[in-house]
Amino acid sequence: MGKRLVDPSVNLFYPAPVALVTCSKDGEDPNIITIAWTGMLSSEPPTVGIAIRPGRYSHGLVSFSREFGVNFPKAEDIEKVDFCGVASGKKVNKFEKCGFTPFEGVRIRTPLIQECPVNLECIVIDAINLGSHTLFIGEMVAAHVETGLWKGETFQAMEANPLVYLPSTAQYVSLGNIIGRYSLSRGRL
Numbered sequence: 697m698g699k700r701l702v703d704p705s706v707n708l709f710y711p712a713p714v715a716l717v718t719c720s721k722d723g724e725d726p727n728i729i730t731i732a733w734t735g736m737l738s739s740e741p742p743t744v745g746i747a748i749r750p751g752r753y754s755h756g757l758v759s760f761s762r763e764f765g766v767n768f769p770k771a772e773d774i775e776k777v778d779f780c781g782v783a784s785g786k787k788v789n790k791f792e793k794c795g796f797t798p799f800e801g802v803r804i805r806t807p808l809i810q811e812c813p814v815n816l817e818c819i820v821i822d823a824i825n826l827g828s829h830t831l832f833i834g835e836m837v838a839a840h841v842e843t844g845l846w847k848g849e850t851f852q853a854m855e856a857n858p859l860v861y862l863p864s865t866a867q868y869v870s871l872g873n874i875i876g877r878y879s880l881s882r883g884r885l
């Protein structure tokens with residue numbers, strides 16, 4: 697099969713997790729921004745990266761309060777997720793408009809989203825200007841996970857019905873079948 701040499705800036709990195717990032721002015725006027733440019737960066741300490749364009753209202757809030765919440769939505773909340781990714785907190789209260797319930801974290805002043813099964817409280821430890829986006833690196837200082845999503849000590853992420861994004865076609869996807877487990881290849885190849 698041949699390959700096409702293309703401009704690497706055409707949104708080829710896939711799939712992307714979809715997160716609802718909450719941010720505020722030190723707890724006041726909370727806002728929600730949909731973020732797909734995000735990922736886990738290290739385990740110890742647990743750090744997460746989110747990339748936000750400088751023009752976004754949320755960019756100012758995260759820069760000001762140096763904290764943010766990462767909330768993973770369920771696939772069934774797709775319309776609210778999309779709304780938080782097209783409307784600006786400059787003009788609309790997205791918590792109210794989406795009917796999301798804010799709840800208080802234990803380490804940050806910015807509220808988290810009750811309807812999202814997983815909520816991570818993050819404190820900004822670095823912000824790197826990369827050009828079109830600023831990479832905010834947050835240390836995860838607390839995490840909340842719905843009680844019904846545990847089997848013993850293991851969080852059952854699949855049961856949280858995660859929402860995934862395919863940037864090149866701007867499509868939202870829910871996950872399909874589990875097809876294996878980490879280290880399934882051991883002793884086989």
Ligand SMILES: Cc1cc2nc3c(=O)[nH]c(=O)nc-3n(C[C@H](O)[C@H](O)[C@H](O)COP(=O)(O)O)c2cc1C
Nearest residue numbers: 730731732733748749752753754781782783784785
């Ligand atoms: C699926 C999806 C993913 C997005 N990912 C990002 C992202 O990673 N970084 C970013 O700056 N904007 C991203 N956006 C765009 C912002 O969510 C959007 O501009 C939003 O309206 C900004 O809100 P604010 O003005 O309240 O900050 C995404 C939008 C959607 C729909």
